[in-house]
Amino acid sequence: xxxxxxxxxxxxxxxxxxxxxxxxxxxxxxxxxxxxxxxxxxxxxxxxxxxxxxxxxxxxxxxxxxxxxxxxxxxxxxxxxxxxxxxxxxxxxxxxxxxxxxxxxxxxxxxxxxxxxxxxxxxxxxxxxxxxxxxxxxxxxxxxxxxxxxxxxxxxxxxxxxxxxxxxxxxxxxxxxxxxxxxxxxxxxxxxxxxxxxxxxxxxxxxxxxxxxxxxxxxxxxxxxxxxxxxxxxxxxxxxxxxxxxx
Numbered sequence: 001x002x003x004x005x006x007x008x009x010x011x012x013x014x015x016x017x018x019x020x021x022x023x024x025x026x027x028x029x030x031x032x033x034x035x036x037x038x039x040x041x042x043x044x045x046x047x048x049x050x051x052x053x054x055x056x057x058x059x060x061x062x063x064x065x066x067x068x069x070x071x072x073x074x075x076x077x078x079x080x081x082x083x084x085x086x087x088x089x090x091x092x093x094x095x096x097x098x099x100x101x102x103x104x105x106x107x108x109x110x111x112x113x114x115x116x117x118x119x120x121x122x123x124x125x126x127x128x129x130x131x132x133x134x135x136x137x138x139x140x141x142x143x144x145x146x147x148x149x150x151x152x153x154x155x156x157x158x159x160x161x162x163x164x165x166x167x168x169x170x171x172x173x174x175x176x177x178x179x180x181x182x183x184x185x186x187x188x189x190x191x192x193x194x195x196x197x198x199x200x201x202x203x204x205x206x207x208x209x210x211x212x213x214x215x216x217x218x219x220x221x222x223x224x225x226x227x228x229x230x231x232x233x234x235x236x237x238x239x240x241x242x243x244x245x246x247x
Contacts, residue, residue: 006091007050007070010239011043020239021046023202027231028053050236053228070236074098077233080226095237096165099173102234104160106180106204118183123156125179130155130172140167140247170241177201177238201238205231 010016018035021042025033028049033042047066054073071091078085078094081101085094111119133139158164159172181200 003066005066005070006240007073007236008043008047008066010236010243011046012039013239013243015243016239020235024050024232024235026202027205027235028228046232050229050232053225053232055224073229073233076224077230080224080230095240096169097162098234099169099237100160100162102205102230103173103176107160110180110183122176122179122183125182126156126172126176127154129175129179133175139171140245143168143171167241167245167247170238170245171247174238174242177204180204201231201235205234 004012022033022035024046028046030045030049033045035042037045051066051068051073054076055068074091074094075085078098081098083094083097083101089097107119110122130139134143155164155172156176159169159176164172177200181203184204
């Protein structure tokens with residue numbers, strides 16, 4: 001499908017902010033990227049760089065900016081993260097798996113570097129932030145109805161255990177990225193569905209803040225530049241979910 005696939009559809013969406021575009025350019029190391037370029041040119045640049053960073057071989061000479069397909073990239077990314085990938089798994093399911101795995105690896109790193117208490121503080125902040133957003137009417141009705149009775153870091157625990165689905169995965173993961181970024185001193189506000197999430201992810205996973213290098217993926221000579229593909233894919237996953245759920 002390639003052109004007009006899930007990746008290309010995100011890049012055509014009018015809800016993409018300048019921060020979203022710039023975050024993708026940052027993790028893809030597009031130094032020549034100019035935010036004032038016409039949208040179609042930005043779409044072409046990001047499409048080509050992400051897809052060709054995945055297919056980093058001589059085959060790119062014969063590919064256009066829409067090859068290979070997003071489906072192939074996501075399945076390969078999940079496999080590279082050593083996740084179970086079966087033919088029946090949908091892209092949405094694999095995107096959830098990737099998000100959860102990325103967060104789990106960040107958790108491992110924070111605990112290793114800062115101790116269990118640091119991660120417990122992040123979990124507590126997530127729980128409090130989500131409840132605050134819910135109480136202020138900023139979350140979909142019913143989202144926390146069955147979860148409000150839990151305390152502490154249970155929302156994060158449920159996420160990492162794969163117990164959440166649909167919009168719950170997005171909302172908890174989104175808030176967790178904010179909490180982690182704040183813990184690491186990136187100045188961002190509390191906003192569950194704001195476009196600033198791209199900046200948060202660019203900081204956490206991009207070249208300027210590759211703070212989890214020991215746990216992450218290396219460049220495959222002649223094949224895939226995972227240091228570009230992984231963070232860009234995560235940003236696309238979050239954007240897809242934000243647009244899908246219109247939050």
